[in-house]
Amino acid sequence: MSAVATPMVEARGVLKHYGRSQVLKGIDLEVLPGEVMCLLGPSGSGKSTFLRCINHLERIDGGELWVDGELVGYRQHGDKLYELKESEIARKRAEIGMVFQRFNLFPHMTAIDNVALAPTRVKGVQREQALVEAREMLARVGLAERAGAYPAQLSGGQQQRVAIARALAMHPKLMLFDEPTSALDPELVGDVLEVMRRLAADGMTMVVVTHEIGFAREAGDSLVFMDDGVVVEYGPPREVLENPRQERTKAFLSRVL
Amino acid sequence: MTHGSEPVKAVPVRHPWRWVTAALVAVFAANALWSLATEARLDWDVVGEYLFSEQIVDGLMVTLMLTAVAMLMGIVLGVVLAVMWLSPNPLVSGASWFYIWLFRGTPVLVQLLFWFFLASIYPHVSIGIPFGGPELVGGSSKDLIPPIVAAIFGLGFNEGAYMAEIVRAGIGSVDEGQEEAAKALGLSRMQTMRRIVLPQAMRVIVPPTGNETISMLKTSSLVSVIAYAELLYSAQLIYARNYKTIELLVVASIWYLAFTTVLTVGQYYLERYFARGSSRYVPPSRIEYVFRNLFRHRRPASEGEA
Ligand SMILES: Nc1ncnc2c1ncn2[C@@H]1O[C@H](COP(=O)(O)OP(=O)(O)OP(=O)(O)O)[C@@H](O)[C@H]1O
Ligand SMILES: [Mg+2]
Numbered sequence: 001m002s003a004v005a006t007p008m009v010e011a012r013g014v015l016k017h018y019g020r021s022q023v024l025k026g027i028d029l030e031v032l033p034g035e036v037m038c039l040l041g042p043s044g045s046g047k048s049t050f051l052r053c054i055n056h057l058e059r060i061d062g063g064e065l066w067v068d069g070e071l072v073g074y075r076q077h078g079d080k081l082y083e084l085k086e087s088e089i090a091r092k093r094a095e096i097g098m099v100f101q102r103f104n105l106f107p108h109m110t111a112i113d114n115v116a117l118a119p120t121r122v123k124g125v126q127r128e129q130a131l132v133e134a135r136e137m138l139a140r141v142g143l144a145e146r147a148g149a150y151p152a153q154l155s156g157g158q159q160q161r162v163a164i165a166r167a168l169a170m171h172p173k174l175m176l177f178d179e180p181t182s183a184l185d186p187e188l189v190g191d192v193l194e195v196m197r198r199l200a201a202d203g204m205t206m207v208v209v210t211h212e213i214g215f216a217r218e219a220g221d222s223l224v225f226m227d228d229g230v231v232v233e234y235g236p237p238r239e240v241l242e243n244p245r246q247e248r249t250k251a252f253l254s255r256v257l
Numbered sequence: 258m259t260h261g262s263e264p265v266k267a268v269p270v271r272h273p274w275r276w277v278t279a280a281l282v283a284v285f286a287a288n289a290l291w292s293l294a295t296e297a298r299l300d301w302d303v304v305g306e307y308l309f310s311e312q313i314v315d316g317l318m319v320t321l322m323l324t325a326v327a328m329l330m331g332i333v334l335g336v337v338l339a340v341m342w343l344s345p346n347p348l349v350s351g352a353s354w355f356y357i358w359l360f361r362g363t364p365v366l367v368q369l370l371f372w373f374f375l376a377s378i379y380p381h382v383s384i385g386i387p388f389g390g391p392e393l394v395g396g397s398s399k400d401l402i403p404p405i406v407a408a409i410f411g412l413g414f415n416e417g418a419y420m421a422e423i424v425r426a427g428i429g430s431v432d433e434g435q436e437e438a439a440k441a442l443g444l445s446r447m448q449t450m451r452r453i454v455l456p457q458a459m460r461v462i463v464p465p466t467g468n469e470t471i472s473m474l475k476t477s478s479l480v481s482v483i484a485y486a487e488l489l490y491s492a493q494l495i496y497a498r499n500y501k502t503i504e505l506l507v508v509a510s511i512w513y514l515a516f517t518t519v520l521t522v523g524q525y526y527l528e529r530y531f532a533r534g535s536s537r538y539v540p541p542s543r544i545e546y547v548f549r550n551l552f553r554h555r556r557p558a559s560e561g562e563a
Contacts, residue, residue, distance in 0.1 A: 094443025
């Protein structure tokens with residue numbers, strides 16, 4: 001890895017707890033621009049929580065977390081740090097795309113309106129312009145002809161692709177995926193992974209929580225195995241998958257492979 | 258299934274007791290109507306005479322206006338209070354809690370009287386510098402709070418507290434993932450509420466709001482205690498002169514019934530509109546339900562589709 005580029009994400013000893021339960025117990029990792037990092041780990045290991053910290057949907061309780069050289073949730077002025085206001089946090093979030101396990105499309109809006117909403121409301125793009133771009137984004141995920149459909153009229157795989165288009169419409173510098181294919185029927189997983197592969201090939205920086213070992217192996221640049229709130233193992237996907245060094249990684253992989 | 262040459266004749270289940278109870282209900286109803294029409298000293302001509310009289314129609318208009326304005330005020334206040342309640346700022350949510358506690362915890366009749374008699378404890382109201390500074394606008398509160406304002410305040414502020422609870426339940430019914438997705442796109446808290454959460458909450462908010470409106474139509478009759486000439490008070494003014502008490506109460510009741518019926522039908526279509534896209538099954542309205550069951554035995558073949 002190059003030492004000159006500013007990491008897109010940098011975590012140093014990130015802590016997070018809910019009440020008394022410690023969910024993240026000191027996460028250290030680094031995602032470079034253009035890198036695709038896959039996060040693997042058993043249920044409850046804190047993968048989703050860590051993703052949500054990156055775009056400040058959760059506030060961290062300790063350690064430091066930078067996105068694109070800026071401390072998440074703070075603004076530096078001189079040598080002082082100021083906590084961001086709601087509106088400033090929202091502006092930062094707009095630069096990071098997020099895709100959820102359960103799609104979370106807005107059911108009362110058509111596919112194209114789902115995609116065009118944030119550009120018009122958050123960035124102030126003219127509606128006509130936003131619709132043109134939204135159509136392009138839908139074409140990019142292979143759904144140009146379903147622009148007028150409501151989410152309930154789309155298959156799970158199509159809904160997830162609309163959700164990806166919705167995130168891409170904000171031209172994010174980083175995309176977060178939280179188990180994007182876990183809620184899909186097996187025959188629909190392929191389409192979504194294909195869209196993600198192309199995105200990775202286009203140079204998008206991505207952090208992907210997934211149980212799709214094949215995707216992690218082929219599209220991923222690095223793989224992190226998390227368990228119980230810590231990073232257990234980190235390295236190039238093939239290395240981690242084929243020669244895991246830690247017992248916990250071996251045990252987990254033997255169950256999912 | 259048999260495949261004989263003769264078609265199989267399906268015999269629907271017979272309900273002999275339904276016929277017995279139906280006959281009993283019919284007898285009682287007929288008797289009640291008979292006595293009302295003949296024995297009771299009810300002068301139907303008077304009812305007919307006053308049904309469309311100017312004073313009654315004026316009162317009806319006031320009742321409809323009060324219902325509309327108080328509901329509008331209640332809905333706006335309810336949304337504001339519900340959003341305040343969910344605010345991360347404890348002072349803001351505390352204010353909302355206090356409002357609901359106060360206005361739901363006291364009878365609406367007391368609140369109406371309170372606004373009406375406010376003039377007696379604050380004979381002079383003004384807007385100006387607080388703590389006795391110079392006043393900018395001011396006047397006698399008798400002029401500033403005429404009965405119409407007392408009526409609207411009394412009904413509207415009270416309704417706000419109830420609507421707040423309804424809106425809050427509606428907001429609570431929306432999947433948390435929706436708010437999260439909106440936030441992740443960079444929408445502000447207010448935009449998320451307005452564009453994402455509230456439109457989806459409508460499905461849960463609309464039916465009880467319809468009930469509140471129907472209830473408000475009738476509750477507005479309480480305003481008669483502050484001598485504001487809505488429908489009931491108009492009827493009272495008339496029977497105070499001619500002593501046809503029951504006849505005029507029947508007149509008022511006919512109008513209340515007519516408009517609750519209209520509102521019930523309106524509510525049914527509104528519910529259908531807001532249920533679109535979210536559910537395939539739209540519950541039948543109460544009227545539809547009654548009729549469907551009344552005529553059910555006549556068309557057993559269609560029962561399965563219901
Ligand atoms: N809002 C919350 N309040 C309390 N506990 C929470 C909350 N969110 C998550 N947790 C707990 O934090 C732990 C980690 O949750 P997280 O969702 O990050 O796990 P995960 O690795 O994404 O698991 P999965 O594979 O099941 O999605 C779990 O034990 C969970 O119960
Ligand atoms: Mg998770």
